[in-house]
Amino acid sequence: MNRFFSKTCHRLIPYVPGEQPEIGQFIKLNTNENPYPPAPGVAEVLSTVAPALLRLYPDPTAKDLRTAIAAHYGVQQNEVFVGNGSDEVLAFVFQAFFGSEDAIAFPDITYSFYPVYANLYNIPYTTVPLTNAWAVDLSVYPKPLKGIVLANPNAPTGLTLSPEVIEEALKKRPDTLFVVDEAYVDFGGASVIPLVHSYSNLLVVKTMSKSRAFAGMRVGYAVGQSDLLEGIIRVKDSFNSYPLDIIAQKAATASFQDTPYFEQRRQQVIETRERFVQSLNEIGLSVLPSKANFVFVSKPGFDGTAILSYLRENGVLVRHFQKPRLAPWVRVTIGTDSQMSEVVDLLKKWV
Numbered sequence: 001m002n003r004f005f006s007k008t009c010h011r012l013i014p015y016v017p018g019e020q021p022e023i024g025q026f027i028k029l030n031t032n033e034n035p036y037p038p039a040p041g042v043a044e045v046l047s048t049v050a051p052a053l054l055r056l057y058p059d060p061t062a063k064d065l066r067t068a069i070a071a072h073y074g075v076q077q078n079e080v081f082v083g084n085g086s087d088e089v090l091a092f093v094f095q096a097f098f099g100s101e102d103a104i105a106f107p108d109i110t111y112s113f114y115p116v117y118a119n120l121y122n123i124p125y126t127t128v129p130l131t132n133a134w135a136v137d138l139s140v141y142p143k144p145l146k147g148i149v150l151a152n153p154n155a156p157t158g159l160t161l162s163p164e165v166i167e168e169a170l171k172k173r174p175d176t177l178f179v180v181d182e183a184y185v186d187f188g189g190a191s192v193i194p195l196v197h198s199y200s201n202l203l204v205v206k207t208m209s210k211s212r213a214f215a216g217m218r219v220g221y222a223v224g225q226s227d228l229l230e231g232i233i234r235v236k237d238s239f240n241s242y243p244l245d246i247i248a249q250k251a252a253t254a255s256f257q258d259t260p261y262f263e264q265r266r267q268q269v270i271e272t273r274e275r276f277v278q279s280l281n282e283i284g285l286s287v288l289p290s291k292a293n294f295v296f297v298s299k300p301g302f303d304g305t306a307i308l309s310y311l312r313e314n315g316v317l318v319r320h321f322q323k324p325r326l327a328p329w330v331r332v333t334i335g336t337d338s339q340m341s342e343v344v345d346l347l348k349k350w351v
């Protein structure tokens, strides 16, 4: 490490993103991207933005985009915050609401960026084991807690908690802020955004990366009561006034203006997932019940790296996680029907 690194920089253990190989080299099913393009209106924006517009700073509050998102969910525009990917929104959330004197908790198996943010901002955290059935059991979380962070559906398992279970916890712990990361909820889970008006201890974080095919443009958002969002805005305005560029704001707005296209594409991914799961079950592989655009797959008695290496040798990238309980498993993103048929054919041979 370089001698100029700060103490904080020295002790960081950064998040490691999935591999991004050259386009076309692999069937890429390792980072939960959408196999379809964004809404047609997005292409139109990209082909008509005048370069002269780039002279100007973008709207620091991204009002048009927040208005489009608010209209989609039936909330007010001051109940929506937008940032440069939900990773950035989550980072702002951790800094805005949790500090070194606070206790927070999240599952032991979940999005591996949560402990990275906690370490970055010196926030002490507890991890709570998933049950034997891979479920989040909120009744065993310690008390008191300033925050509970949940990915729903969870990653990399794909299992969901129902809004009823989350609502019960919101009632039982009014002094705990629940950050519910719904990165994958559009693929068959139920969002808790409708609960936001009733619970001041609920903050929902979402991304356009998966269900709106926007991973390359980096747009994430949070929905919560406006006085709670004030905290995130304070952090954002102490860090970067303009997290979303002019093109991203216009393109993302176009995506939210085309609900039929969004519905059609997410339904397509859900149907492909169901067919893929059925085929995997037929060839004797274990698959966790997923409501996300990925499935967690294993063959009892085998290490996940065996599946990963075999698929990689045959041109398919999937993801494996280095944690004892996850060792037998690989996470496979749902691509197009033809991509998933290819994976099934390969796995048939392997089995």
Ligand code: PMP
Residues within 6 Å of the ligand: 084, 085, 086, 087, 088, 111, 151, 155, 181, 183, 206, 207, 208, 209, 215, 218, 219, 220
């Ligand atoms: N939350 C979860 C659970 C995720 O899996 C991801 C994607 N890695 C993110 C948030 C971040 O997504 P993005 O920064 O692309 O919006």
